[in-house]
Amino acid sequence: MSKVVLITGASSGIGRSIGEFLTQKGYTVYGTSRNPKNQDSYPFELIALDVTNTETIKKAVTHIVAKAGRLDVLVNNAGMGITGPIEDTPTDEMRKVFDTNFFGAIDVMKGVLPQMRKQQSGLIINVTSIAGYMGLPFRGVYSATKGAFELITEAARMEVKEFGIHMTNIAPGDFATNIAAGRYHTPVFEDSAYKRKYQENLDLMDAHVDGGMDPQQMAKKVYQIIKTKNPKVHYKVGGFMEKFSIVLKRILPDKVYERLLMNHYKL
Template sequence: MQQKVVLITGGSSGIGKSIGLYLQSEGLKVYGTTRSLSKYPDFESFELLELEVTDPDSIALAVRKVLDNEGRIDVLVNNAGVGITGPIEETPHEEIQKAFDINFNGPLHLAKAVLPQMRRQESGLIINITSIAGAMGLPYRGIYSATKGALDLVSEALRIEVKDFGIRIATLAPGDFATNIAAGRYHAPIENESPYAEPYANTLKMINEDVDSAGDPILVAKEVFEIINTNTPKVHYKVGDAMQKLSVFIKGILPDKIYEKLIVRHYKL
């Protein structure tokens, strides 16, 4: 059987690196990407390419390198993303646009770059890493929720559009996992005179505590491997602790106002 070639964005750390290491251990040929290759001079886990997900020219160059080396791309894992927190009213709009450029537009740029080759191959798989947070509007994470929710919906549409070419699309929504995502997350500053200061500070503390106590991202990597080896993948997958996955199910069956009360109670707002 021909070795599958996988391209993973945001592969230098966190969930992306875990995915790359696990897939490589299972015999797949892995290429990861990072915004700045110079920051990882000793990276030897798998081949790392420089790629900026907001720059179509950078994407085209990285995709071309993989195709020149391997002649095909079997799997694209759109993992690169950025966190953002803050009261929506006080979050600078340039930061909102940046979050959408990375979390939503970036995966679309990558998909557009690999789809022509996948059509030529008459096969391919794109896994868009979304988030359980994308299934609901979370307080002080509303922009992040919106970027991931939008990626979920566009994946549903893209899946239908490309199905006749032998190309499969799926989303994988992780809950909280122990990664360094907080270090790169944009936080709207907590201003003492802000009417949101106290509830925002308390919510941010809860968010960080949840990440610090979260599970091993290897669970996400194993789920990606399972999807790759599924002939007919589902539209959406979730991975995380039971309560986080249950929260999505509950949202689908409860009246909106009751679910809203549960969110308010959870965050003590």
């Protein structure tokens, strides 16, 4: 029987690539978007869901279960980016990103767990980020949301094991998507103490995304995880140096690693 998959944030980028790939592999896919448009351009059904609105989560899950009879996999992918010096970034904007990347993602987990528990089976794949393994300058808030989501997944996967539910993290590095257009950029204020360095790093971030990997690599890894009987706690998908940076943080003294990052970001 074809597995039923729910993918949040599936209107573009990584989420869309995963949805298209899994559909090709014979899965029954439901993608979500806050404002679904152009349904004819998607090979899977695109339904309305805003991760910051629990009513839309409940409605989407109810729709899927009523139509497909079950829900086997959640790819918890919806998220947003944010850049800026911590001092210059409005705290309200920080809260918005946590509401989406952290609390919203948790609410989607809460939305699917009762059905998975009823089935005594299910898989939740939480899309985090390699940036969540370290505090990156001018991306500190984003790093914090993804790092917190990694830890929540570690805790929750132990809590749900007895119900036959698996949970894992998948952390992408830089991918060629439109995430840069959708993230909140703290303005480069003329009177900011960080003006020059922040602008240089904004340019560097955009270059990294533009030169990023093909989202199909994430789609293939998600497919591999779905087929795995006992998924690992963590998966990373990115370039060699992105993944190696996590290893270096684990083995190098803190200040040595900090110096490497500062040199990389020209600080």
